[in-house]
Amino acid sequence: MVGALMADQPRPTISLPWGEGLDRASGLAVVEKSSYADVRNVILYDGKAEVRKGITQVAQLGGSLAGAPFVNGAAIAGATHISIDNNGASTLVGTIQPGDTFVIAGEAGSPVHTVTGGPWMTVGNAIAAMTFTGAIAAGGVADNAAVTFTFTSVQDEVLELEAVRSKNVSVAIGFKRSNLSVNVFKGSSSGQNMAFMGAPYNPKAAVGIPRYFLAESYRKLFMAHEFQLLKPGVDYLRLPTGYIDTDANTIIDLSVDLDGVSGAQKVRFRGVTTYLNYLVGWGYGTFSDEDRPEIVRVSLAGDPLSWDPQHYFIAGQGGQPVQACMAAAQSLVVFKESETYEIVGYDRRTFGIRIIDHLFGLIAPRMAMAVGGVIYFWSLQGPRITGGGGESKDLAVPLDLTAPEPTDLTAPGDPAAAFCRYDPGPRMAKWFWPNEATGVTRVYGLSLRNPTHPKWSYWEYQRRIRCAQVFFPAATIAPPGHPDVGGVTPGSSTALIPWTNTAAIGDEVTEIWLKDTTAGTPYYKADELVYTGVSMSDLVSGLIPTHHYAAALRHRRGLLYNAGAEDTTNPVGWPAGSRTTFIETGAVAAPARFDFEAGLDSFFDAGHKRYIRHIVQWLIPSPITLGWRIYENTANVFAGAAVFTSGKSHDLATDGANSGLVDEVCGDVTPCVSAELVRLQDLASTPYYYWLVEVEGGTYTPGLGLVGGTEGDPKALEENPINYGPI
Amino acid sequence: MPDSIFLLGQGGGNKIFQGGVGYQDDGVAYVSRGRSNRVAPAGVKGEAVFTGVFFSITHTMAVTLKIVPVVDDVALNTLFPDTYPVELVLLAKPERTMERFLLALSIPMRDSAGVDRGKAYPRGCWFQLLVYDGGLAAGDLVYEVDEVEYQIVRQTAQIVPAS
Numbered sequence: 001m002v003g004a005l006m007a008d009q010p011r012p013t014i015s016l017p018w019g020e021g022l023d024r025a026s027g028l029a030v031v032e033k034s035s036y037a038d039v040r041n042v043i044l045y046d047g048k049a050e051v052r053k054g055i056t057q058v059a060q061l062g063g064s065l066a067g068a069p070f071v072n073g074a075a076i077a078g079a080t081h082i083s084i085d086n087n088g089a090s091t092l093v094g095t096i097q098p099g100d101t102f103v104i105a106g107e108a109g110s111p112v113h114t115v116t117g118g119p120w121m122t123v124g125n126a127i128a129a130m131t132f133t134g135a136i137a138a139g140g141v142a143d144n145a146a147v148t149f150t151f152t153s154v155q156d157e158v159l160e161l162e163a164v165r166s167k168n169v170s171v172a173i174g175f176k177r178s179n180l181s182v183n184v185f186k187g188s189s190s191g192q193n194m195a196f197m198g199a200p201y202n203p204k205a206a207v208g209i210p211r212y213f214l215a216e217s218y219r220k221l222f223m224a225h226e227f228q229l230l231k232p233g234v235d236y237l238r239l240p241t242g243y244i245d246t247d248a249n250t251i252i253d254l255s256v257d258l259d260g261v262s263g264a265q266k267v268r269f270r271g272v273t274t275y276l277n278y279l280v281g282w283g284y285g286t287f288s289d290e291d292r293p294e295i296v297r298v299s300l301a302g303d304p305l306s307w308d309p310q311h312y313f314i315a316g317q318g319g320q321p322v323q324a325c326m327a328a329a330q331s332l333v334v335f336k337e338s339e340t341y342e343i344v345g346y347d348r349r350t351f352g353i354r355i356i357d358h359l360f361g362l363i364a365p366r367m368a369m370a371v372g373g374v375i376y377f378w379s380l381q382g383p384r385i386t387g388g389g390g391e392s393k394d395l396a397v398p399l400d401l402t403a404p405e406p407t408d409l410t411a412p413g414d415p416a417a418a419f420c421r422y423d424p425g426p427r428m429a430k431w432f433w434p435n436e437a438t439g440v441t442r443v444y445g446l447s448l449r450n451p452t453h454p455k456w457s458y459w460e461y462q463r464r465i466r467c468a469q470v471f472f473p474a475a476t477i478a479p480p481g482h483p484d485v486g487g488v489t490p491g492s493s494t495a496l497i498p499w500t501n502t503a504a505i506g507d508e509v510t511e512i513w514l515k516d517t518t519a520g521t522p523y524y525k526a527d528e529l530v531y532t533g534v535s536m537s538d539l540v541s542g543l544i545p546t547h548h549y550a551a552a553l554r555h556r557r558g559l560l561y562n563a564g565a566e567d568t569t570n571p572v573g574w575p576a577g578s579r580t581t582f583i584e585t586g587a588v589a590a591p592a593r594f595d596f597e598a599g600l601d602s603f604f605d606a607g608h609k610r611y612i613r614h615i616v617q618w619l620i621p622s623p624i625t626l627g628w629r630i631y632e633n634t635a636n637v638f639a640g641a642a643v644f645t646s647g648k649s650h651d652l653a654t655d656g657a658n659s660g661l662v663d664e665v666c667g668d669v670t671p672c673v674s675a676e677l678v679r680l681q682d683l684a685s686t687p688y689y690y691w692l693v694e695v696e697g698g699t700y701t702p703g704l705g706l707v708g709g710t711e712g713d714p715k716a717l718e719e720n721p722i723n724y725g726p727i
Numbered sequence: 728m729p730d731s732i733f734l735l736g737q738g739g740g741n742k743i744f745q746g747g748v749g750y751q752d753d754g755v756a757y758v759s760r761g762r763s764n765r766v767a768p769a770g771v772k773g774e775a776v777f778t779g780v781f782f783s784i785t786h787t788m789a790v791t792l793k794i795v796p797v798v799d800d801v802a803l804n805t806l807f808p809d810t811y812p813v814e815l816v817l818l819a820k821p822e823r824t825m826e827r828f829l830l831a832l833s834i835p836m837r838d839s840a841g842v843d844r845g846k847a848y849p850r851g852c853w854f855q856l857l858v859y860d861g862g863l864a865a866g867d868l869v870y871e872v873d874e875v876e877y878q879i880v881r882q883t884a885q886i887v888p889a890s
Binding site for chain 2: 011012013014015016017018023035036037038039040041042047048049050051052053054055056057058059060061062154155156157158159160161172174190191194209406417421423424425426434436439460461462463464465466467468469470471472473
């Protein structure tokens with residue numbers, strides 16, 4: 001094997017250009033010398049092989065926070081929002097999703113608070129006015145108290161990704177193993193800033209990790225649970241087909257009357273796709289004959305929510321399931337496991353179905369992809385190609401799939417979890433075979449730079465990849481205009497902000513940023529709305545009465561912002577027309593009544609002592625959420641008064657009966673709030689005076705926040721001073 | 728800014744990855760590699776001495792490439808671990824630069840004192856070339872073409888490549 005070099009003479013060479021890719025099957029005598037037996041992690045083009053780039057995290061499903069968070073500004077008892085920051089220490093970066101929980105060091109009883117609203121993203125190492133349920137306990141929390149988060153929103157699997165191009169947003173489907181929940185997130189057009197939308201479905205444990213087909217049709221994103229067994233027993237295993245309205249942040253079951261007798265019922269398609277202006281669903285018959293895996297249905301043209309019971313196709317023999325449908329250039333190709341059909345025509349009059357391949361079908365439902373009107377798919381015998389109209393053609397020969405593989409090539413995973421996508425960057429069709437045991441994903445990559453001479457290579461992703469998608473950030477053109485803000489209509493805790501979208505393209509997202517200048521908080525993004533017209537407005541909430549606010553608006557397309565508004569940390573520099581200021585009304589309008597309900601006083605005994613209970617009630621100015629305190633003093637002077645009790649008003653429009661603070665004693669006087677004042681009788685030998693004080697935000701200013709009277713003049717109490725004399 | 732981006736969703740985790748970024752997979756290294764098909768420059772049952780490999784690389788990346796000759800299905804690093812793999816050290820370049828190298832495949836013959844007394848070359852019928860990187864870094868790396876240099880010792884009928 002090893003020999004001495006013979007005569008020193010010009011020596012010939014054999015060229016081995018990398019770019020020809022894999023050819024493992026042609027045989028030693030005829031194989032192209034320039035081809036390779038093993039090529040990994042390269043992009044093939046022009047006779048070359050460029051090492052592929054890596055993958056890096058750009059988003060996540062669920063909250064996370066790097067760094068140590070602290071309370072930024074003390075919060076009083078009853079508060080339902082706090083601000084957090086890094087207390088000048090470590091960098092604080094991350095996102096907190098609704099449903100995440102936290103506890104605050106030093107809070108009485110260590111209650112667990114659950115985040116609402118959001119998602120709350122750090123800006124400049126801080127999050128302002130994060131809302132939550134489970135009000136701050138008695139005694140409040142101190143400034144700079146440590147906050148410990150539990151990110152219950154974190155998903156265990158990213159099931160599917162989709163670009164909703166009509167809305168210029170993205171949608172991700174996550175799965176949580178602990179409670180078997182399918183969760184929907186919405187993000188930017190670049191797939192970032194994923195915000196929790198809802199948890200519409202809970203698959204049975206027997207389903208395992210669900211798989212989904214997603215299809216956008218007429219501004220809605222339809223989601224079908226890809227699971228072959230519909231209802232093998234009493235319970236459904238396949239989940240209902242739903243659709244996502246990314247504007248309303250709702251997920252709605254698709255309900256259709258498909259047999260003409262059952263009325264609108266939930267539909268459970270195994271998959272959905274679009275073809276022409278139809279939505280196509282397969283694998284479901286009717287409510288009275290559900291398990292029809294060979295059925296392919298089409299919606300009415302242009303209306304994916306309307307389905308005619310008679311508009312369906314039967315693909316081959318009954319009981320043999322349709323794996324997937326996919327649009328080719330001139331037809332809709334219908335794959336079964338070992339045969340292929342196509343639906344030709346363009347409307348009900350011309351539609352027809354025929355078999356085009358008796359031998360080859362689709363190995364698993366997510367293993368076909370359309371590129372340029374041609375479908376590349378993986379059959380039981382390996383990869384093939386079809387454009388419809390006839391039998392598919394083999395692409396598998398160079399891979400020599402039945403021969404021994406390179407010994408150190410990562411093992412492929414279960415075909416049921418395998419999927420494929422076309423990656424337009426390297427111009428490569430990729431079949432992903434994620435391996436749950438190794439956590440690595442084998443990819444068969446087919447370079448289509450020259451579609452007439454496709455070339456194979458292996459890729460090995462060092463992570464288990466469950467799904468992939470191409471996204472189109474609306475980033476090539478920055479928003480050409482900007483929002484011109486109009487006159488704000490402030491309320492006591494809300495503000496209606498109108499604006500005009502000048503020079504808009506029509507797919508801009510308008511971000512509304514606010515700053516509480518009274519409290520000195522940093523700017524925070526209060527809301528964002530997708531373009532709906534030239535004139536728009538937004539009602540922002542959670543504001544503090546009497547506080548001064550600055551508002552700044554900007555347009556976003558993908559990752560780009562309108563000129564001058566690129567700096568998130570300093571909206572002061574944004575275009576002048578996009579900024580304004582306003583003052584929340586102080587409007588904690590004085591309660592129309594603050595007194596004690598006649599006849600509702602009562603006595604009760606506990607612990608060998610007698611107590612007296614009074615019901616106090618007051619009107620609130622509007623259905624807003626406000627914190628309150630009642631102070632008491634033995635003199636008719638506010639100075640020196642101490643907090644007797646506190647609580648939180650509730651939105652009576654939606655929460656009138658269950659707050660525990662609002663009850664029927666208000667009678668016909670609504671909206672109102674009532675509270676119990678309970679005193680040990682023998683301690684109340686002298687009159688007590690009470691003041692109702694608005695304390696939202698924790699910034700009570702004596703004399704200013706006093707309502708129902710002024711210092712020394714607790715008006716209501718003058719009418720009914722409390723005097724608990726000895727019995 | 729690319730017109731499109733390719734995002735990948737994690738199984739067994741909650742991450743969304745962007746493809747085509749960096750030189751690791753979420754912090755984990757991967758290896759580029761190529762193993763050519765076998766060639767028999769002296770024909771089937773012929774013999775040749777394989778003297779060197781011409782390497783054409785375009786790169787900005789600082790990287791060490793490792794080259795292992797495989798003769799008659801035996802990877803020579805298993806027999807001569809001190810010699811193979813041959814290492815080709817590439818320094819970082821500010822812009823894409825094509826470079827061509829000739830790597831000798833000779834094996835030093837040393838006496839018991841470790842002094843070089845001569846050199847030998849791999850000899851056999853079938854030749855393959857195994858190339859892989861020794862750890863990727865930031866930048867670009869493009870494998871252009873490899874050429875194996877040989878000298879026929881004993882020739883049989885030349886195989887005819889397909890097409």
